[in-house]
Amino acid sequence: MSVALVAGEPSGDVLAARLLSGLRPHLPEARFHGIGGPAMMEHGFESHWPMDKLTVRGLLAVIPRYREIKGIQNQLRDRLIAERPSCFIGADYPGFxxxxxxxxxxxxxxxxxxxxxxxxxxxxxxxxKIIKAVSHMLVVFPFEEEIYRKAGVPVxxxxxxxxxxxxxxxxxGAARRALGLPEDANVVTIMPGSRMSEIKYNTAAFVGAARLLLKRDRSLRFVAPMAGEKQRQLFLQxxxxxxxxxxEIQLLDGQSHTAIAAGDAVLVASGTASLEVALFKKPMVIAYKMMAAEWQILRHFGYQPWIGLPNILSRDFVVPELLQDAASPENLAEALWRQLADAPHRLQLAxxxxxMHHSLLRNSAQESAAAVMKVIGK
Incomplete structure (x- = not known):
């Protein structure tokens, strides 16, 4: 038996690896293959192409890579149709x-x-397109079930x-000790993003906000987790x-969860990282900047007043969101100062x-594996 999977970026690699950890005990002899990263490979996954061949951020950035990525998709399609795996699992990365x-x-x-x-x-x-493409959808937020069920998609x-x-x-306390920070320090965690484009557009505003905060409180300490050496070098540049x-910012090699746990407040780029901050029960300011042309395209597409996952799940602006021109150093510093200074607000957020944490807590490896086993008839 074989099961094919594709993850196109690190978050999908982690997601698929979690699923594989649940599937492997049920299918110990199965071949898992397709396109994936190091987390999937820890479960015996065979990747036919390096995952970073697919990793592209943004509408405009994909254009020069389209022919290469489409070629990979076509080759993989032909291989899988010839091999007939028991099922195919796409880990996020919906465009591909x-x-x-x-x-x-x-x-x-x-x-x-x-x-x-x-x-x-x-x-x-x-x-x-989903109705035509997907035999079974796995969702990670409770409210999504009804949306897909109403559309007739098994979920x-x-x-x-x-x-x-x-x-x-x-x-x-343990997080601060691990990072060599005093337990009584006032710590701000800075997370401009893991993708190179996020670092390119967010870094100057995020660090500029840190400088303004230091003018209010010279005792503040700043930590910033870096996803890799390339990200660190671009950040410093x-x-x-x-x-x-x-x-003065303490740059970390990875350790994003330790950095969040150690912080009194977090300045975070919009995305999954904002949900991580919420699950660590930390006050935050969500911000995002991008290429101006891309912003003009995307700003009209949203259906909701929120972009940050903590706010979307709360159906309310429980934490500030500052986007594009609004994400100036001055605005970010002011919003962060309020998050640091308002003790009752911090308790309410926690x-x-x-x-929110309880509502999202399931054994995702077992639940997702059980759904896949039903799809393949086992």
Whole structure:
């Protein structure tokens, strides 16, 4: 038996690895193959192409890479149709995976998509393609089940893997000791993003905000986790170009969860990282900047007043969101100062985020594996 999977970026690699950890005990002799990263390979996964061949951020950035990526998709499609795996699982990355899933499903190969594209936030018309492409959808937010069920797409809510990875009661003191920070320090965690484009557009504003905060409180300590050496070098380059070298920031090799746990407040780029901050029960400011042309395209597409996952799940602006021009150093610093200084607000946030954590907590490996086993008839 073989099961094919595709993850196109690090978050999908982690997601698929969690699923594989649940599937492997049920299918100990199965071959798992396709395209994936190091987390999937720890479970015996065979990747036919390096995952970074697919990793592209942004609408405009994909254009020069389109022919190469489309070529990989076509080659993988032909290989899978010839080999007839028991099912195909697309781990997020919908731009690539939904198109591939549609062709495989037409060829009689069952398809699973994990996780559901955010059609409740934008591009709701995608549901028509999903109906044609997906045999079974795995979703990570409770409210998504009804959306797909109403559309006639078989669906299972499997919980969010991050809710299992992050403790309900994080140990701030242990995190600070691990990073060599005084336990009584005032710590701000800076997370401009893991992708190079995010670092390119967010860094100067984020570090500029840190400089302004230091003018209010010289005792503040700043930590910033870096996803890799390339990200670290670009971060340092942008800081130097902006003349912000005087801002002392402790750069970390990975350790994003330790950095969040250690912080009193977090300045975070919009995305999954904002949900991680919420699960650590931390006050935050969500911000995002991008290429101006891309912003002009995307700013009209959203269906909701929120872009940050903590706010979307709360159906309220429980934490500030500052986007594009609004994400100036001055605005970010002011918003962060309020998060640091308002003690009652911090307690209220912790309560809301604890309830959110419980709502997302399932054994996602077992739940997702059980859904896949039903799809393949076992």
């Amino acid at each position: 995976n939904l198109g591939l899933e549609m062709q495989l499903k037409d060829a009689g190969i069952p398809t699973v998509h994990y996780i559901g594209p955010q059609i409740w936030a934008w591009r709701g018309g995608r549901i028509k 299972s809510y499997v919980g969010h893997p991050l809710a299992e990875m992050i403790p309900l009661l994080p140990d701030e 942008i800081v130097a170009q902006a003349g912000l070298q005087d801002v 309560e809301r985020f604890t309830a």
